[in-house]
Amino acid sequence: MGSEIGYRRGMALVVGAAVLWSLMGLAIRLMGDAGTWQILFYRSLGLVPVLFLVILHRSGGRPLPRIRAAGWPALIGGTGLVFAFAGAIFAIRTTTVANAVFLFAATPLMTAVMAWLLLKEPVRPATWVTIVVAGVGIFVMVREGLAIGAGLGNLAALLSASGFAAFTITLRWGRLGDMLPAVLIGGVLSAVVAAAVISARGESFALSLGAVAIALFMGAGLLGLGMAIYTAGSRAVPAVEIGILSMAEVMLAPVWVWLFLNEGASAGTFLGGAVLLGAIALNALTGMRHKTVVPPG
Template sequence: MTSISTRAHSADAHKHGVLFVFAAGVLWSTVGIGIRMIDDAVVWQILLYRSISMSLFLYILFRMRSGESPFVQIRRIGSPVVVAGLSLVAAYSGGIYSIQNTSVANAMLLFATAPFMAAVLGWIVLRERVRFATWIAIVVAIGGIAIMVADKSGSVALKGSLAALGSAFGFAAFTVALRWGRTGEMLPAVFLSGLFAFAITLAICFGLGLSVVLSPNDGFISMGMGGASRCRSDPLHAGLT
């Protein structure tokens, strides 16, 4: 009876996981629209405000759900959370920069290479088996990427395409880090990425002489992205990791 109950729970978790992953994809696709609606803010200013709202939201959520600080959970899990948090900073930075410097369609297509990168990283780092069909898909994807990037050579769009690939690699590294720390709660990694991004972008803004005060429109949209990012993190505890 226990075995049947366990299988039923696992099946439900998987269904919820698939639903959350689909929702995450939909929410991630709205980032391009949000960034296009920003008037003057550059990538570092956007990330600064986005990180503030995301970290505050998640801190309150952790307190309400578990009654303990996310820092306690971070210390309990250790290195996988830190690696995942840093990977997300790279993913977010590259994602926003790419959308500001190339077309949304081009950036989104390059973001879609993240699963292939994750498969290769998982094979290298975690020694997870990769199917032959997956290797074929990876080779085809690399060929398509080469054509797309070559078409953008000699322009600002090339930097945007390379940043999109860097973002995809960040998400791939994040995925592998989740697998590494799958025995524990990995949602604190998203909270930690917000703190990392806040510290890094604040230093960059001061270093480049960028204002940390945005217009109401840019500030509202940037902080709204932080809330959407938390929703995109739901698959972390939905039975798919």
């Protein structure tokens, strides 16, 4: 397929983004007892300047018209990202990284259901089967989480997945071809909401210098740079293949915390995660097989 960057380079960029995002759980673990809203605040401060500079570059030095053109869909989608970002951080802090990221993987299925309900987009029969099978995997993981006292973490992970799904649906509804303005708005809103919550609770913004550095790196390096190269690569790779390549994030995230922090996960978590990921991969593969008769998007 024709592309300004080429198919193979596009694949490498998408996988590279997934690898960067997979380090998020390890980074949050390394921040010790930093709170969810503190992490979200400083991570957002790292994210926003990077995305603004990327938009500045891609817009030929005119970022504000590009951001304003995104309009209400970007604002609504950015609000969804606040729930997605905060839920993800809370989930990783209160349950195992493996459990959290496996539940995050349900995002494409939630997106399909939301698109069917809100946008009247058709859902392939194979996707409905995937949703049912994936539901079994989610049930196994949530039940396991309740058993080990991580029920709130599991619910937060599902809330995060719902937030990302809502973000995706909003982009489709607004027919936005570039997600970066919406993510930028989401980063600004996240910083504002986090600051408001910290202030309302009478908590401190103070963290150790090391924790602040990690949070800023998460925003600028892992999330911001990851978003930039993902959006560049996704222009050259079919959507169904992006879904499969992005699974590298889910597979690698538990590996990093196991290698560096010796954090494992229960058999139930891996069993449920295997069922969920298997269902999603099978759905993506059937989508690739039928992509000549089923129009994308």
